Amino acid sequence: MVVKVGYLGPKGTFTNIAVDALFEAEQTVSYRTIPECLDAVDTQEVELAVVPVENAIEGTVSMTIDYLIHQVELPIIAEVVVPITQHILVHPEFEGDVERIEHVYSHSHAIAQCHQFIHKEMPDVEVHYSASTGEAAAKVKDLKGQHAAIGNALAAQEYGLKVLRENVHDYNNNHTRFVVVQKEQAPVEMKDHEVKQQKTTLMVTLPSDRAGALHQVLSAFAWRKMNLSRIESRPMKTGLGNYFFIIDVNQSYDSILFPALQQELKALGCQTKILGTYPCFEIQSNAVYKM
Amino acid sequence: MVVKVGYLGPKGTFTNIAVDALFEAEQTVSYRTIPECLDAVDTQEVELAVVPVENAIEGTVSMTIDYLIHQVELPIIAEVVVPITQHILVHPEFEGDVERIEHVYSHSHAIAQCHQFIHKEMPDVEVHYSASTGEAAAKVKDLKGQHAAIGNALAAQEYGLKVLRENVHDYNNNHTRFVVVQKEQAPVEMKDHEVKQQKTTLMVTLPSDRAGALHQVLSAFAWRKMNLSRIESRPMKTGLGNYFFIIDVNQSYDSILFPALQQELKALGCQTKILGTYPCFEIQSNAVYKM
Numbered sequence: 067m068v069v070k071v072g073y074l075g076p077k078g079t080f081t082n083i084a085v086d087a088l089f090e091a092e093q094t095v096s097y098r099t100i101p102e103c104l105d106a107v108d109t110q111e112v113e114l115a116v117v118p119v120e121n122a123i124e125g126t127v128s129m130t131i132d133y134l135i136h137q138v139e140l141p142i143i144a145e146v147v148v149p150i151t152q153h154i155l156v157h158p159e160f161e162g163d164v165e166r167i168e169h170v171y172s173h174s175h176a177i178a179q180c181h182q183f184i185h186k187e188m189p190d191v192e193v194h195y196s197a198s199t200g201e202a203a204a205k206v207k208d209l210k211g212q213h214a215a216i217g218n219a220l221a222a223q224e225y226g227l228k229v230l231r232e233n234v235h236d237y238n239n240n241h242t243r244f245v246v247v248q249k250e251q252a253p254v255e256m257k258d259h260e261v262k263q264q265k266t267t268l269m270v271t272l273p274s275d276r277a278g279a280l281h282q283v284l285s286a287f288a289w290r291k292m293n294l295s296r297i298e299s300r301p302m303k304t305g306l307g308n309y310f311f312i313i314d315v316n317q318s319y320d321s322i323l324f325p326a327l328q329q330e331l332k333a334l335g336c337q338t339k340i341l342g343t344y345p346c347f348e349i350q351s352n353a354v355y356k357m
Numbered sequence: 358m359v360v361k362v363g364y365l366g367p368k369g370t371f372t373n374i375a376v377d378a379l380f381e382a383e384q385t386v387s388y389r390t391i392p393e394c395l396d397a398v399d400t401q402e403v404e405l406a407v408v409p410v411e412n413a414i415e416g417t418v419s420m421t422i423d424y425l426i427h428q429v430e431l432p433i434i435a436e437v438v439v440p441i442t443q444h445i446l447v448h449p450e451f452e453g454d455v456e457r458i459e460h461v462y463s464h465s466h467a468i469a470q471c472h473q474f475i476h477k478e479m480p481d482v483e484v485h486y487s488a489s490t491g492e493a494a495a496k497v498k499d500l501k502g503q504h505a506a507i508g509n510a511l512a513a514q515e516y517g518l519k520v521l522r523e524n525v526h527d528y529n530n531n532h533t534r535f536v537v538v539q540k541e542q543a544p545v546e547m548k549d550h551e552v553k554q555q556k557t558t559l560m561v562t563l564p565s566d567r568a569g570a571l572h573q574v575l576s577a578f579a580w581r582k583m584n585l586s587r588i589e590s591r592p593m594k595t596g597l598g599n600y601f602f603i604i605d606v607n608q609s610y611d612s613i614l615f616p617a618l619q620q621e622l623k624a625l626g627c628q629t630k631i632l633g634t635y636p637c638f639e640i641q642s643n644a645v646y647k648m
Binding site: 098099100101102105120128129132136173174175177178181182185193195196197198237239241278280281282284285287288289291294295296297298299301302309311 | 389468484602
């Protein structure tokens with residue numbers, strides 16, 4: 067069976083790169099907000115969704131995590147890491163180099179990611195902010211002339227633009243992270259990628275705001291030698307001063323360590339919830355698209 | 358001396374509410390990205406800046422924290438918490454209720470924050486995404502007719518719109534957080550607010566990725582009964598697998614506990630850096646602006 071996959075659009079975003087790396091294009095459906103995308107899985111309009119959990123331009127970790135915690139019950143079945151690579155995109159008929167560019171268009175977060183480059187190489191350029199990197203690319207295709215967009219290699223391909231300068235982002239080791247969520251547990255066919263790591267994501271709520279409670283929780287992981295790759299406190303939506311923690315453990319859910327850990331935390335007055343146990347893939351954003 | 362205060366614009370955003378709550382309007386200068394805003398303090402174009410560190414529509418925690426860690430050395434001197442309140446804004450000549458609205462405009466994150474309301478009360482509306490809530494408000498002012506923007510009370514005031522429906526955001530206890538940063542240590546005059554809490558923010562880097570290292574770090578806080586109100590792991594820009602932690606402690610930096618804590622962590626092979634010790638204010642976003 068060919069499943070349908072929702073993702074946070076528009077086309078040409080890093081989420082689009084992540085979804086293309088795992089699924090065939092004819093399976094994918096673009097949504098404009100994270101809640102819309104997750105609701106589509108919940109109502110079974112689509113079987114799966116790919117949504118950002120870190121550093122993506124179109125959404126924030128908190129939006130995805132909060133929605134998964136408070137609104138919908140959708141296990142995470144995979145994680146994809148995509149390096150952030152931004153390029154200067156121009157109309158195919160554009161001639162010359164960056165100093166000929168008078169106007170640059172992009173989402174404000176993409177502009178921010180290339181702040182040093184713009185400052186040094188295009189100090190006099192007029193910057194225009196758009197609702198998405200895709201919208202910026204479409205505009206540059208229409209306008210021709212001394213206009214450029216900032217976006218990734220997929221945006222160049224999708225909107226028929228030329229990559230004038232590659233890798234103009236300020237940090238080389240910056241990356242975006244995405245999760246694949248599913249409602250019904252069913253085997254899913256994904257394109258082949260090397261599994262970098264197995265992970266399990268838990269939500270832990272503490273019994274009270276007392277000093278050392280988190281330390282006590284982490285003891286339960288530490289003495290089992292369970293390695294954490296992420297921890298983040300998030301305020302509960304029930305008011306200030308109440309927190310829950312999102313914890314990524316670098317191993318698969320098992321029938322011994324995890325149930326014992328959960329029981330121990332329960333005895334301490336904590337609630338735990340497993341958000342998923344899944345493989346992590348890492349893909350190259352430039353390698354996927356020939357420029 | 359009247360200081361100049363940079364903030365992440367445009368007008369009518371929650372950052373604008375935060376900056377207005379602390380400073381007089383004639384002091385404030387709007388910037389379009391977080392790096393621009395922080396660079397302006399660093400180059401002393403402005404003395405202070407107000408930038409988001411959580412849940413703001415225009416920027417993400419990672420953008421501010423990463424820039425403060427990697428690019429500029431600007432201590433945090435205050436924190437401001439503003440509840441998220443979104444309203445349906447229409448042209449002052451608009452008559453009728455939400456069912457007469459055919460088009461709604463806003464930033465995709467603001468649309469996402471009102472997802473349930475739109476779904477239930479305006480199911481057939483056409484949603485348009487703009488680069489900012491301010492841009493959406495300006496558009497609705499120009500277009501008149503059956504158009505609405507989603508934004509806060511300040512956006513209504515700034516762009517001369519009428520609040521048709523108050524509090525259409527999905528969560529009542531959602532809030533945004535901002536920090537005020539300064540380059541030169543000099544006394545700063547701010548409008549009077551009750552101090553809710555004193556906080557100190559530290560960055561801690563672990564010696565290696567080994568299991569339990571974080572637990573060991575938190576022991577140093579726990580046995581001193583230092584209460585943490587936030588912890589977040591962030592990847593270093595030097596590659597995958599290296600992390601640092603941002604930790605908020607609910608007390609002022611002192612001459613005994615903190616230096617001893619830092620020495621103990623140093624002995625464990627950790628690096629620590631104090632990002633600031635400061636008062637936290639909480640303001641009401643609707644109370645500030647008479648509707």
